[in-house]
Amino acid sequence: MLKRTDRNVLRQRRHLRARRRLAGVPARPRLSVFRSLQHIYAQVIDDASGRTLVAASTLDPEVRERLAGKKKADAAAVVGEITAQRARSRGITAVVFDRGGYLFHGRVRSLAEGARAGGLQF
Helix, strand or coil: CCCHHHHHHHHHHHHHHHHCCCCCCCCCEEEEEEECCCCCEEEEEEEECCCCEEEEECCCCCHHCCCCCCCHHHHHHHHHHHHHHHHHCCCCCCCCEEECCCCCCCHHHHHHHHHCCCCCCC
């Protein structure tokens, strides 16, 4: 049986493998996802300059007021929508989706669908 650290090490390896092919450029920055047991975080990153352009998480006050009584997958969709809103306000319409080594399932999928509903293309 794998320990928790072993599972995280395996996820990090998958993430590094995917990052060899993924890179955010100014025309299409990278939408990076990180999830913990309780929260989910999304960042739009320009890898050429190494800057975070937009960020949102379930810890943001703007997000928290919309999360009352929602499940984690629904909260992830809200984070995706707010990330898309903030990105579109900065003129970003297309991104490259970086799932962070996680399966495209559950909360990660909900965040992606929320971002698409918010107007991001990937």
